Amino acid sequence: MIVEFEILEEYVENGRRRFRVRVRDTLIVFNVEASNVEEAMEKAKALATKMNIQEFLKHYSELKV
Numbered sequence: 001m002i003v004e005f006e007i008l009e010e011y012v013e014n015g016r017r018r019f020r021v022r023v024r025d026t027l028i029v030f031n032v033e034a035s036n037v038e039e040a041m042e043k044a045k046a047l048a049t050k051m052n053i054q055e056f057l058k059h060y061s062e063l064k065v
Contacts, residue, residue, distance in 0.1 A: 003054050005044050007037060019044075023053060 004024040011018055019040035021030045030047050034040035048054070 003045075003048060003057065005041055005048075007040065010037075010040075023048065023057070026057070028053065 005021050006024050007019055008022050008029065009020040011020075016033050017035060018031060018033050019037070021032060021040055021044035022028065023030075028048075030044040032040050032043040032047070034043055
């Protein structure tokens with residue numbers, strides 16, 4: 001299963017550039033601080049890997065059938 005990400009929003013909070021990155025076709029959203037879109041995507045992917053999102057989504061898709 002391929003996990004895809006998309007940028008939902010870019011904003012500045014307390015002088016820091018932040019991004020809301022969603023796992024495509026889910027309601028899972030990561031809020032990350034980054035200097036650009038590429039860095040935001042990498043940070044979101046790292047968080048998803050750390051949380052084992054791919055295994056969760058695989059299990060969830062099996063339950064939906």
